Amino acid sequence: MPALLEANALRAYYGARPVLHGLSFSVPEGGIATLLGANGAGKTTTLRALCKMLRVEGEIRFAGQRIDHRSTEQIVRLGIAHVPDGRGTFVDLTVEENLKVGAITRRDREIAGDFERAYGYFPRLKERRRQQAGTLSGGEQQMLAIARALMLRPRLLLLDEPSFGLAPLLVEEIFRIMRQINQQEHVSILLVEQNASLALDLADDAYLLETGRLVLSGKAADIAKAESVRRSYLGY
Amino acid sequence: MANATITGAAPATRIAGSWRALAVVLVLAAATALPFGLSDYQTFQVTLVLAYAIALLGLNMLTGFSGQISLGHGAFYALGGYVAAILMDRYDWPYWTTLPVAGAACLVAGFLFGLPALRLEGLYLALATLALAVATPQLLKSKLLEDWTGGVQGISVLKPDPPDFLPVNPDQWLYLFTLGVTALMFLIGWNILRGRIGRALRAIREHPVAAEAMGVNTALYKSLVFGVSAMFTGIAGALGAIAIQFVAPDSFDVFLSIRLLVGLVVGGLGAISGAFWGGLFIQFVPNIADQISKAAPWAIYGIFLIGFMYAMPTGVAGGLRLMAGRLRRWRGPADQPGGDA
Amino acid sequence: MESLLHQVLSGLATGSIYASMALALVMIYQATHHLNFAQGEMAMASTYLAWSLIDAGLPYWAAFVLTIALSFAAGVALERIVLRPLTNAPVLSLVIVFIGLLVIFNSVAGWIFTYTIKTFPSPFPTQPLFGGLLSGHELGAMSVTLIMLLLLYLFFRYTRLGLAMRAAAQNPVSSRLAGVRVGWMLALGWGMAAAIGAVAGMMIAPVVFLDPNMMAGVLLYAFAGALVGGIDNPMGAVVGGFIVGVLENLAGAYLIGTELKLTLALVVIVGVLVVKPSGLLGRVLVSRV
Numbered sequence: 131m132p133a134l135l136e137a138n139a140l141r142a143y144y145g146a147r148p149v150l151h152g153l154s155f156s157v158p159e160g161g162i163a164t165l166l167g168a169n170g171a172g173k174t175t176t177l178r179a180l181c182k183m184l185r186v187e188g189e190i191r192f193a194g195q196r197i198d199h200r201s202t203e204q205i206v207r208l209g210i211a212h213v214p215d216g217r218g219t220f221v222d223l224t225v226e227e228n229l230k231v232g233a234i235t236r237r238d239r240e241i242a243g244d245f246e247r248a249y250g251y252f253p254r255l256k257e258r259r260r261q262q263a264g265t266l267s268g269g270e271q272q273m274l275a276i277a278r279a280l281m282l283r284p285r286l287l288l289l290d291e292p293s294f295g296l297a298p299l300l301v302e303e304i305f306r307i308m309r310q311i312n313q314q315e316h317v318s319i320l321l322v323e324q325n326a327s328l329a330l331d332l333a334d335d336a337y338l339l340e341t342g343r344l345v346l347s348g349k350a351a352d353i354a355k356a357e358s359v360r361r362s363y364l365g366y
Numbered sequence: 367m368a369n370a371t372i373t374g375a376a377p378a379t380r381i382a383g384s385w386r387a388l389a390v391v392l393v394l395a396a397a398t399a400l401p402f403g404l405s406d407y408q409t410f411q412v413t414l415v416l417a418y419a420i421a422l423l424g425l426n427m428l429t430g431f432s433g434q435i436s437l438g439h440g441a442f443y444a445l446g447g448y449v450a451a452i453l454m455d456r457y458d459w460p461y462w463t464t465l466p467v468a469g470a471a472c473l474v475a476g477f478l479f480g481l482p483a484l485r486l487e488g489l490y491l492a493l494a495t496l497a498l499a500v501a502t503p504q505l506l507k508s509k510l511l512e513d514w515t516g517g518v519q520g521i522s523v524l525k526p527d528p529p530d531f532l533p534v535n536p537d538q539w540l541y542l543f544t545l546g547v548t549a550l551m552f553l554i555g556w557n558i559l560r561g562r563i564g565r566a567l568r569a570i571r572e573h574p575v576a577a578e579a580m581g582v583n584t585a586l587y588k589s590l591v592f593g594v595s596a597m598f599t600g601i602a603g604a605l606g607a608i609a610i611q612f613v614a615p616d617s618f619d620v621f622l623s624i625r626l627l628v629g630l631v632v633g634g635l636g637a638i639s640g641a642f643w644g645g646l647f648i649q650f651v652p653n654i655a656d657q658i659s660k661a662a663p664w665a666i667y668g669i670f671l672i673g674f675m676y677a678m679p680t681g682v683a684g685g686l687r688l689m690a691g692r693l694r695r696w697r698g699p700a701d702q703p704g705g706d707a
Numbered sequence: 708m709e710s711l712l713h714q715v716l717s718g719l720a721t722g723s724i725y726a727s728m729a730l731a732l733v734m735i736y737q738a739t740h741h742l743n744f745a746q747g748e749m750a751m752a753s754t755y756l757a758w759s760l761i762d763a764g765l766p767y768w769a770a771f772v773l774t775i776a777l778s779f780a781a782g783v784a785l786e787r788i789v790l791r792p793l794t795n796a797p798v799l800s801l802v803i804v805f806i807g808l809l810v811i812f813n814s815v816a817g818w819i820f821t822y823t824i825k826t827f828p829s830p831f832p833t834q835p836l837f838g839g840l841l842s843g844h845e846l847g848a849m850s851v852t853l854i855m856l857l858l859l860y861l862f863f864r865y866t867r868l869g870l871a872m873r874a875a876a877q878n879p880v881s882s883r884l885a886g887v888r889v890g891w892m893l894a895l896g897w898g899m900a901a902a903i904g905a906v907a908g909m910m911i912a913p914v915v916f917l918d919p920n921m922m923a924g925v926l927l928y929a930f931a932g933a934l935v936g937g938i939d940n941p942m943g944a945v946v947g948g949f950i951v952g953v954l955e956n957l958a959g960a961y962l963i964g965t966e967l968k969l970t971l972a973l974v975v976i977v978g979v980l981v982v983k984p985s986g987l988l989g990r991v992l993v994s995r996v
Contacts, residue, residue, distance in 0.1 A: 181884065206886040218881035220874055231874045234867060235886035282885070435802060482980040490938060492802060493742055493930045494976050500927055501973040508967055620923070624806055631803050662818035668811035675800045675807075676792070 134159040134318045135180070135210075135286055138189040142179040149175050150342045152188065156335075157286065162312055162319040164329040164350065167339035173322040174215050176339070177288045180320075181205055181212050192286070207235050211279035215290040215322075217271045221264030225255055228263050228274055232281030241281070248277040251307050269300040276304070280311065286318045287311070293325045301325070305332055330354040397545055406537040410609060411649055413541045416548045417605040419645035422630050423555050423638065424598025429627075430635035432591045433571035434484065438495030439599045440623030441502040442472045446600030447607035447618070448506070451521040452514060454608075461526040461608050465547065468604035469597045476596025480589035499623035506615035520614030523607065544605050551598060556638060558594070567591060599626075625652075632674060634683025643682040713840050714956045720845035721914070722952020723852035727907040728929030729936070729944035730856070731900040737939070738876035738896045741790075744805040747922030747929075748812035750904030753778040754912050754921075755820055757905070758827055767830045771909060775902045782901025786894040816919040827912035848910040855906055856945060859899075872896060927972040928955060934979045937986030946988060951975060 133156035142150035150172055157163040165173045179186045182202050190198040197205055206212075211232075220228050229248060233241045249256035252273040258266060263274060272292055279287055289308070293301040305328055311317055323329035330336055330350045338346035338353075346353065354360065401409040421443055428434050446468035453459040453467060483494045506515050515521070528539030558564060569577040570584055578584050607613050625648050633644025655666040678685045728746065735743050743749075753774055760770035789808070793801060831847030863869035875882040875892035882889050908922065915921050928951050936947025951972075958971055979986065 183880075183883075202883045203886050203888050206884060212884045214881070214884065218878065218884065220878050220881060222877050223870075223874065227870060230867075230870055231882070231885050231887070234871055234874075278885070429799065435799065437802075479977070482977050485980050485984045490742065490934075493744070494980070496744070497927050497930070497969075497973040497976050500923060501970045504967060504969045508970075510967075624810070628803060628806065631799055635799070662814040664810045664814035665818070668807040668809075668814065671807035671810070672789070672804050675796070675803050679796055679800045 132159050133157060133191075134193060135320065136189075136191040137180070138191075140176070140179060140186060140188040140190065142175055142187075143185045148342070149184075150179060153339075153342075153344050155337045155344065155347065157318050157320045158334055160312075160316055160318055161334040162308075162321060162332055163335040163337065164321040164323055164333035165337050165339060166323060166326050166329060169324070170341070171339040172342040173339055174290055175342075177212060177214075177290050177320070177322055180288060181210065206282070209282070209285040210288065211282045211284035211286070212288040213275045213279045213290060213292070215294065217268075217275040219263045219266075219271045219274060221262070223263055224260050225263055225266070225274060226259040228278050229255075229281050232278035236281075236283065244281055244283065248280055251280075251311065252277050269296050269304075272296060272304060273307075276308075276311075280315070280317075284317060286320065289319060289321045291322055291324060293323060293328065301328065308332065327354075394549065398542065401534075401538045401541045406535065409537045409541050413537075413544045413609045414606060415642070415645040415649045416541075416544045417602045417609065417645075418626075418629060418648045419602075419641040420548055420551050420605070421599040421602035421626055422633060422641040422644040422648075423552060424595035424602070425626055425630045426635060426638070426641060427555065427559065427567075427598070428591055428595035429630060430640075432567045432588065434588065434592065435492040435627075436495040436592075436595075437492050437620075437623050437627055438479075438498035438502075439596070439626050440618055440620065441498045442476060442596040442599040443603035443606065443622060443626070444502055444506065444613075444618035445472050445475060446603030447613045448515060448521070449600070450604035450607045451523050451613045454523045455521050461523075462543070464608075465601050465604050469601045472600025472603075473593045473597040475593075476600075477589050477593030479596075480592030481585075484585065484588045484592065496620065496623070499620040503615040503619050506618065515615070518615060520612060520617075522612050525611055526608065540609055544609070547601070547605060551601065552638065552641075555598065559638075563587075563591075628671060630681075632671075632681055634681025634685070640681055640683035647682075710960075714960050715953055716841050717845060718953030718956030719949055720841070720849050720952070721911070721956065722932075722949035723849045724907045724911045724925065724948075725928045725932045725952050726945040726948025727852055727855065727903050728925055729933040729948040730859070730941055731903040731907075732929060733933050733938065733941050733944040734896055734903075735900050737941070738872070738893055741801055741805070743897075743900065744802070744926075745808035745812060746900065746904055747926030748809045748816075749778070749782070749901055750908035750925075751919060751922040752812050752816055753781075753901070753905035754827065754908035754917060755816055757909050758820075758825060758912075758917060761828060767828060771830075774909065775905050778905035779898040779902040782898035783894045785901070786897035787890075790897075791890065813919050820919070822919060825917040827909070827917045829913035844913055851906065851910060855903065859903075868895075924969055924972070927969060928952070931972045931975045931979070933986075934976055935986055937988040940986070940988050943986055943988035947986065950987075 135157040137156070138154050140150055140153040141148060153176065155163065155165075165176060167173050175184070178184055180190060182198070182200065182205060186198055188198065189196060192205075192208060192210065197208065200208075220231060223231070226245075229245060233244065249259075254270055255274055255277055258270065263271065266274060276287075276289070276292070292304055292308070296304070308319065308321075309332060312319055321329055321333060330353060333350040336346075336348060336350040336353050337344055400412065404412065421439065425436065425439050428436055449468040449471050450461070450464035453464045454461060479498065483491060486494055505511065507518050509517075525536050526540065526543075528534050528536055532539065534542065559567070566577070566582050566587055569580070569582060570587060574584055629644030629648040630640070631644075632647045633642070634640030651670070652663065652667065655663040655670065658666050680688065728750070731746055732742065735741060735746075756777060757770050757774040760773060761767060765773070785808075789804070790801075793804060829844040829847070832843040835842050836846060863873055871882070871887050872892045872895060874885070875887050875889045876896070879889045882892070907925070911925060912921065929948060932948035932951040933944040934947065935950055936943030936945065938944075954975065955968060955971060959968060
């Protein structure tokens with residue numbers, strides 16, 4: 131599959147301090163790639179770098195075009211939706227208003243229909259649509275965050291640790307829905323996860339990060355099978 | 367640093383300390399000699415610079431070290447000034463005895479105001495203190511307090527006479543007296559900030575929650591610091607009143623509080639030397655602004671302020687320190703003092 | 708009894724002005740975590756602008772609308788030009804900048820228009836209504852303010868732009884990730900606050916007369932009102948403004964006379980802080996540590 135997103139020698143800096151030291155990876159069009167690694171490896175930073183939330187050097191291409199010189203707002207409008215770690219919920223707005231914000235840059239007339247599609251993936255949100263988003267449980271807020279990202283009608287979804295702090299059953303449900311979204315909406319996904327086994331199960335390609343550098347890359351299926359790799363790098 | 371001893375400070379920092387002490391002695395000597403080279407009016411102006419420096423030291427303790435913003439310290443300056451004036455004019459107290467009383471009054475007033483006010487944070491606290499500043503002239507003029515304050519006309523006091531054995535005129539004597547008080551207040555302030563209280567203040571400023579968890583009674587400390595900073599400002603106000611020989615409600619309006627805060631930021635926070643730069647700024651820059659534009663001097667002042675914030679956000683003291691740091695780095699690592707890098 | 712009712716209604720009328728200014732203060736604070744000390748002086752400058760327009764021959768309501776539009780533009784420009792470069796500056800630098808603005812506005816107004824008090828016309832009929840309970844201007848000012856507040860409420864609740872502004876104020880990072888141009892939302896907020904201030908100034912000027920220092924007391928009462936109602940709550944700011952207006956009038960009529968009004972503001976502020984710091988409608992913030 132051709133790549134929807136490509137990063138070449140990506141470097142990123144918090145102020146003067148370099149935190150990513152030349153990453154090269156890609157997300158296949160219509161596919162799923164996952165970034166794995168321990169705490170502090172730089173996974174969240176990578177997603178932030180893709181959205182220009184910090185200073186970057188190197189090349190980022192989206193659908194062939196360079197986007198590393200653009201601002202966050204412009205990148206989002208190109209069709210990249212980022213679900214940040216911690217969900218980023220608008221806690222004082224209602225569920226429905228949260229979804230509206232997700233679609234706020236759209237000028238087309240199909241927004242109403244997209245509401246129904248989002249509720250279709252996450253029926254729990256429909257029940258609570260007039261509720262204040264801050265009163266939702268962690269799992270529901272995660273669903274809301276993904277739904278809000280979908281309202282953008284993105285081509286690429288960046289997901290930062292969707293399993294964080296959630297019960298296993300809920301995590302499985304969310305991963306199931308993510309697979310559905312990928313297949314039915316043709317949304318490519320770049321998934322950052324600490325839960326390696328689930329991520330490798332879902333993804334096509336996998337990358338392993340360690341302190342800002344890529345130490346392993348390949349097909350997710352291959353990495354999942356290679357026992358020595360799994361044991362030494364992923365701990366299972 | 368191969369020859370750094372484990373027990374004491376590295377030799378380099380001990381030397382730095384004694385250089386600093388020498389510098390202070392030299393500055394004090396120069397300051398003592400200063401009035402003899404100036405006219406009486408200029409001596410008077412420099413006396414006020416010192417008074418403002420004491421006030422700014424107090425404000426610095428609050429804002430620079432403890433992180434609270436006050437736009438109301440003019441009220442304490444006024445309180446100190448009026449206490450001194452009332453004691454001297456109505457009760458014939460000698461001028462130097464009024465200072466501790468002014469200080470004590472402001473310590474109590476500041477502490478009492480701080481207790482409720484410090485529940486607010488940041489900018490909201492600033493507005494609450496602004497309310498104090500705006501209300502002060504009104505209070506001083508009101509009929510309630512007129513018997514004490516003399517209402518709109520204020521109170522006049524006589525300039526103190528120098529002691530007989532000194533060959534100085536009253537202006538010079540007042541300057542020297544103020545210089546002595548300034549040195550004393552700075553010593554007190556330096557000691558407070560260096561010791562346990564200073565550490566507690568820094569802890570509160572950097573991470574209030576952790577400070578609380580370590581047993582620092584944050585609310586009490588904050589109010590105490592407010593009281594102490596008010597005390598410094600009150601003593602400054604008393605000195606100012608004695609120098610100007612006059613207190614009246616309209617000289618203690620909100621613009622005084624504004625000028626104090628401005629002096630603080632321009633001088634530089636968190637560094638004791640900043641108080642002197644600030645004092646100089648407060649005393650002399652309005653005159654300069656007045657010379658630039660008779661019609662709207664405060665507009666020039668405002669433009670200057672905004673420009674200063676763009677150019678030197680850490681104030682003169684901070685700017686000097688930055689420059690010194692750059693100079694040191696340019697000279698090379700071999701010249702840098704040992705100890706922690 | 709009639710006199711009491713009159714005082715209360717009068718208080719509500721001035722309270723509506725305090726409510727507007729309080730709303731402007733809270734709006735900017737919520738969006739930027741800055742408190743615009745210069746808000747009062749900006750309103751005063753807008754009122755002088757209106758006065759100049761009327762003096763030049765423009766009919767009242769034309770001057771009214773034009774002033775609002777120009778104030779809005781000035782607010783936007785101020786945020787984009789003066790404040791944007793300082794987004795990451797320490798809090799104190801910003802306080803100094805606001806003070807600088809306050810002083811500039813005040814001084815320039817005094818320079819251009821001098822410090823002599825001017826009269827400002829009221830568009831409302833002057834005769835007392837309802838048997839002396841309210842003057843025509845008081846009723847008019849209250850109505851204008853209430854209409855403005857209603858329009859603002861509808862704007863924020865039901866329009867796309869209003870939602871974007873609320874989102875940007877609450878959570879700028881997530882808003883950016885949804886494509887919202889947070890910087891421009893901030894600028895719009897400033898513009899709206901400036902426009903609100905202009906309305907407040909034009910409504911109060913006929914009563915207190917126009918001079919460069921007219922808004923200082925209003926700003927303080929607005930702040931007191933915002934505190935009483937709950938500093939983090941726009942609705943609270945409005946309610947608090949009305950309460951403080953009534954309080955000021957009643958205290959002025961029955962307790963302390965007009966001399967000590969600013970002191971009253973101070974007492975209210977300190978009182979609220981002692982008794983209920985979060986205000987009537989504010990949430991008691993429990994912060995997780």
